[in-house]
Amino acid sequence: MLAELVRGDSRIHRLDPRVKIVIVSLFSVLVAILNRFVVLTSALALGLFIVLLAGIPMRVLVRRLVPVNIFILVLWFFLPFSYEGEPLFSVGPLVGTHEGVLYAARISIKSNAIMVVLIALVASTSVFTLGHAMGALRVPAKLVYLLFFTLRYTHVIHREYLHLMNAMKVRGFRPGTNMHTYKTFAYLVGMLLVRSLNRAERLRNAMLCRGFTGNIQSLSTFSIKRADVVSLIVMLTLIAALGLLEWTRMV
Numbered sequence: 001m002l003a004e005l006v007r008g009d010s011r012i013h014r015l016d017p018r019v020k021i022v023i024v025s026l027f028s029v030l031v032a033i034l035n036r037f038v039v040l041t042s043a044l045a046l047g048l049f050i051v052l053l054a055g056i057p058m059r060v061l062v063r064r065l066v067p068v069n070i071f072i073l074v075l076w077f078f079l080p081f082s083y084e085g086e087p088l089f090s091v092g093p094l095v096g097t098h099e100g101v102l103y104a105a106r107i108s109i110k111s112n113a114i115m116v117v118l119i120a121l122v123a124s125t126s127v128f129t130l131g132h133a134m135g136a137l138r139v140p141a142k143l144v145y146l147l148f149f150t151l152r153y154t155h156v157i158h159r160e161y162l163h164l165m166n167a168m169k170v171r172g173f174r175p176g177t178n179m180h181t182y183k184t185f186a187y188l189v190g191m192l193l194v195r196s197l198n199r200a201e202r203l204r205n206a207m208l209c210r211g212f213t214g215n216i217q218s219l220s221t222f223s224i225k226r227a228d229v230v231s232l233i234v235m236l237t238l239i240a241a242l243g244l245l246e247w248t249r250m251v
Helices: 002-006 017-033 037-053 058-082 098-124 127-136 141-170 179-209 226-248
Strands: 087-091 094-097
Touching: 017 037, 017 098, 017 127, 017 226, 037 098, 037 226, 058 094, 058 098, 087 098, 094 098, 098 127, 127 141, 141 179
Parallel strands: none
Antiparallel strands: 087 094
């Protein structure tokens, strides 16, 4: 679904990918250090507005946020009871604190605010274009190549895993809570590592045979337009306004 959204023609789609990376990076860093709920909710509203500008359907947004919020839900079962503060409620011998609930709420809003902006970025730009844009921003080349190869070969390793699982099932393997099951899964992980290493060596040799010198060439060219400059200035102003609301307590 995200591959279809990349071909959209919204204002966010037309932005230079380098501008998107700068905006998302600054926004994420700021949101991570915010504490006031009025500012956090404003940041979340700004993120949702960016998603709307990118033309991302709400069902896609919700589906992408579900895994993150499942993890956050787990935090809600622990943080209120493990954070010191004024008692707010109790569940049997466990006592939830007011500060623990507020801390969990902050994490929830921060995570969703950052994720909606990241989703708008990923859904409006192909991952490989983002990688080349990172290179243009002088991100270390090894990190960029790691991103490329991880995205390219994650599904290949998953396919190897499925082949091994099918082979185990054909041989009558049925998982259980016993030592045989644990050993079998350990062998499975080991075989995945061995096959990954062999594939990496074949890939390296193939790239060297084709003249790879350490640089991945791109056919994409980036150019800053007036709309990119205006969008960057507007977003930097909004991010600065969030910072002012946080530290000057104007609201």
